[in-house]
Amino acid sequence: MSTPTNISLSYRDAGVDIDAGDALVDAIKPFAKRTMREGVLGGIGGFGALFEIGKKYQEPVLVSGTDGVGTKLKLAFHLNRHDTVGIDLVAMSVNDILVQGAEPLFFLDYFACGKLDVATATDVIKGIAQGCEQAGCALIGGETAEMPSMYPDGEYDLAGFAVGAAEKSKLIDGSKIAPGDVVIGLASSGAHSNGYSLVRKIIDVAKPDLNADFHGKPLADVLMAPTRIYVKPLLALMASMEVKGMAHITGGGLVENVPRVLRDNLTAVLHKDSWTMPPLFQWLQQHGNVADAEMHRVFNCGIGMVVIVAQENAEAAMAQLSAAGETVYRLGEIRARVGDEAQTVVV
Numbered sequence: 001m002s003t004p005t006n007i008s009l010s011y012r013d014a015g016v017d018i019d020a021g022d023a024l025v026d027a028i029k030p031f032a033k034r035t036m037r038e039g040v041l042g043g044i045g046g047f048g049a050l051f052e053i054g055k056k057y058q059e060p061v062l063v064s065g066t067d068g069v070g071t072k073l074k075l076a077f078h079l080n081r082h083d084t085v086g087i088d089l090v091a092m093s094v095n096d097i098l099v100q101g102a103e104p105l106f107f108l109d110y111f112a113c114g115k116l117d118v119a120t121a122t123d124v125i126k127g128i129a130q131g132c133e134q135a136g137c138a139l140i141g142g143e144t145a146e147m148p149s150m151y152p153d154g155e156y157d158l159a160g161f162a163v164g165a166a167e168k169s170k171l172i173d174g175s176k177i178a179p180g181d182v183v184i185g186l187a188s189s190g191a192h193s194n195g196y197s198l199v200r201k202i203i204d205v206a207k208p209d210l211n212a213d214f215h216g217k218p219l220a221d222v223l224m225a226p227t228r229i230y231v232k233p234l235l236a237l238m239a240s241m242e243v244k245g246m247a248h249i250t251g252g253g254l255v256e257n258v259p260r261v262l263r264d265n266l267t268a269v270l271h272k273d274s275w276t277m278p279p280l281f282q283w284l285q286q287h288g289n290v291a292d293a294e295m296h297r298v299f300n301c302g303i304g305m306v307v308i309v310a311q312e313n314a315e316a317a318m319a320q321l322s323a324a325g326e327t328v329y330r331l332g333e334i335r336a337r338v339g340d341e342a343q344t345v346v347v
Helices: 007-016 018-033 072-079 083-096 118-135 196-204 221-222 231-240 252-259 277-288 292-298 311-324
Strands: 060-067 101-111 137-147 156-167 182-187 245-246 268-270 303-309 328-336 344-346
Touching: 018 137, 018 252, 060 245, 072 083, 072 156, 072 221, 072 292, 083 101, 083 118, 083 156, 083 231, 083 245, 083 303, 101 118, 101 231, 118 156, 118 231, 137 328, 156 268, 182 268, 182 311, 231 303, 245 252, 245 344, 252 292, 252 303, 252 344, 277 292, 303 311, 303 328, 311 328
Parallel strands: 101 137, 268 344
Antiparallel strands: 060 156, 101 156, 182 303, 182 328, 245 303, 268 328
16 A cells, blocks of 8 residues: 655755654545555655456456545534544545445545644545445555645645546446436535535524534534435445436535436436435525525535436335435436426426
8 A cells, every 4th residue: 555645855955844744644544544445556755556457357447536625625624523524525526426336445545735744634535434444445646745825724635536447348328227217316415515605605694503402413514414325225226126217416516417328319307305404504505595496506505426327127126225224215206308497307
């Protein structure tokens, strides 16, 4: 395994604390070690991380994804809470490659700051390791960069990179989706990592007490809840039946993400009474005076992942996902598209 964080010695003359970088490496090694899995090669300190795909696949296809946490970081800075954004970082990439039928294999992170705060960085990277454990992938490398005067004091940026593999014949591209197929929704854990520019604007206007109780938890906890990682239950579902399509509901919400897996001649019809919008989104809509259409475009509105299966498999799929701990909804169905109508409609 390559070192999950590297502080360039070239910064020594710029006043960067190299000892802090060494302390961070020592602090996070145990957490990265817990994510190791079959296929990881090499030891700590290499210039690159090594991973062997092995013989599990006949025709392996590598699927990669990269993402960040967005302006949710601004809320983390405001609250001085850094223990969950690492999970968000992993989730955004592994859920993306999962929907193409890929099993996440390994993950790399990039943490950039003006001056390294070991405690903050350790909290962030511990979260990254937790996310990797949830996804079953190895944290095998990364970079921590100190760039004086580049970032305000106390702030940092994050990027993540996930690589997975899928059997070429089992890649999921939506090409098998047909009229009559059933659209299943898996509950989100909150706003995940999208729409936080609007969330922060609503907070600025409404000025709520973020420590006040909100349906049994402080509002800050609800706002910072980490993105749900759907990898293990959906890999198990793919192993037991044909999954025709999946959509990770990120920026663009339901109405812009579901069409990404549909052929041009199909429309997904979602019934808004098939699931209840969680209290957080009701609060955001009320205090932000946000129209329904905008809610469906900006937020996941309580649905973090969409799964499309044949009608004859729908009940079994929902039962299996429920048994795996997911909250599952039968959202609607696929039908032929009429003219140039939207490819996802909420009725």
